[in-house]
Amino acid sequence: MKIFHNPTFAAMHNLEVKIINQSTNPLPEYATQGSSGMDIRAFISNNIILQPLQRELISTGLFIELPLGYEAQIRPRSGLAIKQGITCLNSPGTIDADYRGEIKVILVNLSNEPVTISNADRIAQMVFQKVEQATLISVENITETIRGAGGFGHTGTN
Numbered sequence: 374m375k376i377f378h379n380p381t382f383a384a385m386h387n388l389e390v391k392i393i394n395q396s397t398n399p400l401p402e403y404a405t406q407g408s409s410g411m412d413i414r415a416f417i418s419n420n421i422i423l424q425p426l427q428r429e430l431i432s433t434g435l436f437i438e439l440p441l442g443y444e445a446q447i448r449p450r451s452g453l454a455i456k457q458g459i460t461c462l463n464s465p466g467t468i469d470a471d472y473r474g475e476i477k478v479i480l481v482n483l484s485n486e487p488v489t490i491s492n493a494d495r496i497a498q499m500v501f502q503k504v505e506q507a508t509l510i511s512v513e514n515i516t517e518t519i520r521g522a523g524g525f526g527h528t529g530t531n
Contacts, residue, residue, distance in 0.1 A: 389440075392438075409498075446501075446502060447461060450496070
């Protein structure tokens, strides 16, 4: 297990998250001191072969308790995406502060070849974010901007 100790970093970023690990894998961890996401692993009894364009819900054996005002985001791992064409659907997946079920990851194979997912494979990363809840105020008009209603691709490609 990699442990990075930087007292200044720890003092500035001290979010405590309770976790139950029912898997045989180590707890999620940051790969480097500057990593934003913790790698999470598959907890499966048999290999799963993802055919091209097939998606599968993968267990992790992890359960977390987040403080109110935070979410955990489940994001793809860039190495899996570029090397094997594996990514997460519903990305980023949101784990709300009041969710207490098992963290599961929706993987999809976007390559042209079958890909095998094995127990303990690092399949995704988990990032913790502060969130705000909004109060919506019903109005008749909103402020105009230069962009206005310009949507997808409205500024061109050059």
